[in-house]
Amino acid sequence: MTGATKKRVVPAKVKGAASRQATIAKATQRIRPKAKIDIARSVRGHNR
Amino acid sequence: MPARGRPPATRQVFSFSDSSLVLPEAVVVDTSFVVEVLSPTQPAHQAALAFAQRLAGADTTLVFNRLLELELDEAVYQLALKERHPKDWRRFRHDGRARRRANRLLTGFRAAWTEFLTAFDYVPYTVEEVADRVPELMIRYGFASYDAIHAATALDSGVSAIVAIDTAFAKLPQSRIAIYTDASRLSNCRRYRQVAAG
Numbered sequence: 001m002t003g004a005t006k007k008r009v010v011p012a013k014v015k016g017a018a019s020r021q022a023t024i025a026k027a028t029q030r031i032r033p034k035a036k037i038d039i040a041r042s043v044r045g046h047n048r
Numbered sequence: 049m050p051a052r053g054r055p056p057a058t059r060q061v062f063s064f065s066d067s068s069l070v071l072p073e074a075v076v077v078d079t080s081f082v083v084e085v086l087s088p089t090q091p092a093h094q095a096a097l098a099f100a101q102r103l104a105g106a107d108t109t110l111v112f113n114r115l116l117e118l119e120l121d122e123a124v125y126q127l128a129l130k131e132r133h134p135k136d137w138r139r140f141r142h143d144g145r146a147r148r149r150a151n152r153l154l155t156g157f158r159a160a161w162t163e164f165l166t167a168f169d170y171v172p173y174t175v176e177e178v179a180d181r182v183p184e185l186m187i188r189y190g191f192a193s194y195d196a197i198h199a200a201t202a203l204d205s206g207v208s209a210i211v212a213i214d215t216a217f218a219k220l221p222q223s224r225i226a227i228y229t230d231a232s233r234l235s236n237c238r239r240y241r242q243v244a245a246g
Contacts, residue, residue: 001109010165028160037130040213
């Protein structure tokens with residue numbers, strides 16, 4: 001990472017490894033697709 | 049029984065399911081990885097989620113281009129269309145009946161992404177910041193323009209790792225960037241790297 005990039009870092013709001021991991025798990029629980037549809041091809045629509 | 053012979057050359061392409069990986073100090077995240085982490089119905093969701101949690105636990109800084117958020121919106125809108133019209137969803141894009149569901153999904157994904165970011169130090173780039181590098185990357189490596197924006201973000205930030213569920217980034221030289229991807233894309237990424245190196 002360049003020095004310029006380091007200066008732009010937005011710090012994490014959640015501290016501590018366990019809390020961060022729990023936050024990520026909780027974030028994914030917000031999503032409730034109705035069906036098992038693979039949307040990977042919807043991202044820029046190519047080979048993937 | 050241990051595998052016989054020489055292990056395959058990594059070409060700086062690694063599976064994010066590999067528990068022995070040394071995690072990078074900073075990594076560029078591509079939209080394809082974020083979709084996989086946030087949506088529980090994606091095929092590589094569990095592996096991607098576990099890797100994201102490992103990155104967060106290791107204090108890895110995420111670097112991404114804001115284009116990611118727009119690509120996420122588009123993927124989610126298409127999800128709403130596919131839920132309603134599984135077979136012929138493209139034809140129904142403009143009839144408006146999927147918009148209410150799309151709105152709910154978009155709101156959910158945006159909230160999830162915002163919450164996800166709270167667990168990381170991160171550096172957001174804008175498209176404008178890297179746009180000047182895009183034509184060169186397209187010509188030099190054959191990138192599509194949107195892929196080139198994420199690649200340019202990696203090069204501009206000086207970050208030497210990218211996590212993506214996409215083989216396109218294997219066009220970048222292994223001396224410049226390591227790729228973390230899901231196990232099913234490992235051999236293709238390595239093969240593309242070998243071909244690109246000539």
